[in-house]
Amino acid sequence: MTPTRKFYAVAIRLAALCVMIAVIAASAASAASAATPGGAQDRALAQMLQGIAHDFDREGLEAGIVLQRDTGNLEPGVRCATRPVADFEQQFIGAAVAEYLRAAGTEHRTRDFEVPVQFHILRKRNGDWDVTDAQIAEQLDVLNRSFTEHGFRFALRGVSRRNKNKFAKKCLSARVERRFKKRYAIDPRTTLNVYSCRPKEDVLGYAYFPSDYPEDSFLHGVVLLHSTFPGGRAAPFDLGDTLVHEVGHYLGLYHTFEGKCGKRGDGISDTPRERSPASGCPIDRDTCSQPGLDPVRNFMDYSDDDCVEEFTAEQELWMKDRLETFKPSLGGS
Ligand SMILES: [Ca+2]
Ligand SMILES: [Ca+2]
Ligand SMILES: [Zn+2]
Numbered sequence: 434m435t436p437t438r439k440f441y442a443v444a445i446r447l448a449a450l451c452v453m454i455a456v457i458a459a460s461a462a463s464a465a466s467a468a469t470p471g472g473a474q475d476r477a478l479a480q481m482l483q484g485i486a487h488d489f490d491r492e493g494l495e496a497g498i499v500l501q502r503d504t505g506n507l508e509p510g511v512r513c514a515t516r517p518v519a520d521f522e523q524q525f526i527g528a529a530v531a532e533y534l535r536a537a538g539t540e541h542r543t544r545d546f547e548v549p550v551q552f553h554i555l556r557k558r559n560g561d562w563d564v565t566d567a568q569i570a571e572q573l574d575v576l577n578r579s580f581t582e583h584g585f586r587f588a589l590r591g592v593s594r595r596n597k598n599k600f601a602k603k604c605l606s607a608r609v610e611r612r613f614k615k616r617y618a619i620d621p622r623t624t625l626n627v628y629s630c631r632p633k634e635d636v637l638g639y640a641y642f643p644s645d646y647p648e649d650s651f652l653h654g655v656v657l658l659h660s661t662f663p664g665g666r667a668a669p670f671d672l673g674d675t676l677v678h679e680v681g682h683y684l685g686l687y688h689t690f691e692g693k694c695g696k697r698g699d700g701i702s703d704t705p706r707e708r709s710p711a712s713g714c715p716i717d718r719d720t721c722s723q724p725g726l727d728p729v730r731n732f733m734d735y736s737d738d739d740c741v742e743e744f745t746a747e748q749e750l751w752m753k754d755r756l757e758t759f760k761p762s763l764g765g766s
Contacts, residue, residue, distance in 0.1 A: 478529055479647070482522070486645040489516035491605055492633065498712060498735065501668045502635060503660065512670075512710065512735045514605065514632070514639035515682045520697055523687075526644050527700060533758045541757040542750055546764025549590035550576075551619045554659070555601040555630040556594060562601055562659045564629050566592065571663040575673035576680065579732065579742075583749040585684075585764070590624055593617070604630035604656050605639075611652070618651035622762040625683065626654035627676065629662070637661055637675045640682040643759035653760075655679040672738035681733050685755030686748055688735075689728045694721035703745040704728040714740030 496509030552569055556562050569592055576587045595617075603609040618626050632639075638657045646652050660667040661675035690707040691699040698706040705725025711718055711734050718727040729736045730743055744752075756763055 475529070478525060479644075482526070482642075482644050483646060485522065486516065486641060487607075491516075491607070491636070491639060494636070496634070497710060498637075498670075500635060500637070500670055501660075501666050503631075503666055505666070508635070510635040510637065512637055513675075513678065513682075513688070514636045515641075515679065515688075518642075518687055518691055520692060520695065523692070523697055523700055526642075529644070530754055530758045534754060537757060539754075542753050544584070546585045546753070546756070548585065548587050548625050548764050549623065550587050550625045550627060551590045552592045553613075553617050553626065553628045554592065554594040555604065555613065555628060556596045557601050558596050558598045560596055562629075562631050563594065564659050564662050564665075568662040568664050572673045572676060575663060576677060579674075579677045579744070580680070583744055584753065587625070587680075590619070601630045603633065604628065605632035605634075605636055610656065614651045614654065618654065621651055621653040622649045622760070623765070625680070625763075628654065628656045629659045630656065631659055632656065635667075637667070637670055638679045640679040642682060643685050643755045648760040648762055653683070655683055669737035669739065674732065674738040674741050677732050678741070681744070681748075681752075684752040685759075686733050686744075686752060689731050689733045690735075694723060699733070701745065701747045701751060703747045704731055704733075707734070710735035713737055 491514040494511045494514055496511055498510050498512045499507050500510045502508050550573065552564070554564050569589070573587055573589055580587065597613070599609060600613040604613070613628065614626070617628070635658060638655060638661065640655045641653055655676060657676055657679065658667060659665065661670050661673070663671070663673040665671045667675075687699045688710070689699050689704050690710050692706070693708050694706045698704070705728055706721040706723045707727040708720035711727055711729040714736050715729055716726070718729055720727055728734055730741055732741045732744055733748070734741065
């Protein structure tokens with residue numbers, strides 16, 4: 434872990450510890466209603482998660498990949514600016530999901546989720562950084578080829594294009610993000626909003642977890658580097674798998690290297706533990722002594738687009754369980 438990341442990890446942990454004490458106090462005060470969705474404990478949990486999501490500094494991340502820029506040159510970039518998740522947070526959310534499903538059941542696991550997608554193409558004032566309708570159609574195909582076998586279908590709801598220098602160039606900034614999402618987001622409860630732009634330092638994308646904000650929050654959705662769409666220039670990340678990866682986060686998945694070789698890992702038992710992000714396509718990589726080679730072909734690793742190709746059976750259940758718990762209005766028929 435780099436010093437910067439370590440600093441944020443510690444800061445996040447400290448902040449969350451304070452809130453945890455409040456959570457414990459609240460649940461002790463209302464022991465009888467603690468398990469009821471919407472009860473005191475759930476509100477405290479929701480506040481804690483929002484605080485952590487809000488405090489994460491996306492702009493402090495260090496480059497970990499090399500990609501082709503608009504100029505054609507190969508330069509450093511950041512694969513994903515979705516925040517890391519501390520062990521205690523995983524534990525809290527996991528407990529909340531389990532608690533909720535004990536009452537709600539698991540019927541949702543067998544149904545198909547249909548998700549409308551609205552694309553917001555934020556371009557420079559002169560129209561640069563556009564994404565064509567053909568690219569968007571191909572991007573939706575990539576999304577569906579990756580998710581259909583797991584019970585998710587994505588359908589085009591619409592495309593809007595806007596020439597706004599500030600939004601197009603500063604879409605990594607939390608302040609600017611709030612402005613364009615508040616203005617443009619379309620029914621976040623039922624619709625996946627995808628914003629294309631050019632984040633500073635060529636960050637490929639970022640998203641939020643379903644548990645981060647209430648389901649109707651305009652902050653939900655995916656922000657994506659325009660050149661990661663199929664046919665874009667961001668080789669080797671130009672086949673559309675960045676959106677697949679970010680939608681994985683949007684539906685609740687963590688990175689396969691989350692938790693490194695620790696006890697919890699990414700919380701998914703059929704993805705072997707992994708100490709750090711993979712790059713390229715190192716199919717024999719084995720960074721943790723626990724059984725199994727690193728899951729470098731999983732969409733939630735950092736491997737090249739022509740390498741990643743799968744979600745596991747348990748990742749599918751995980752996504753469905755998290756939607757049922759935190760975003761029940763998404764994917765309904
Ligand atoms: Ca795992
Ligand atoms: Ca291993
Ligand atoms: Zn990611």
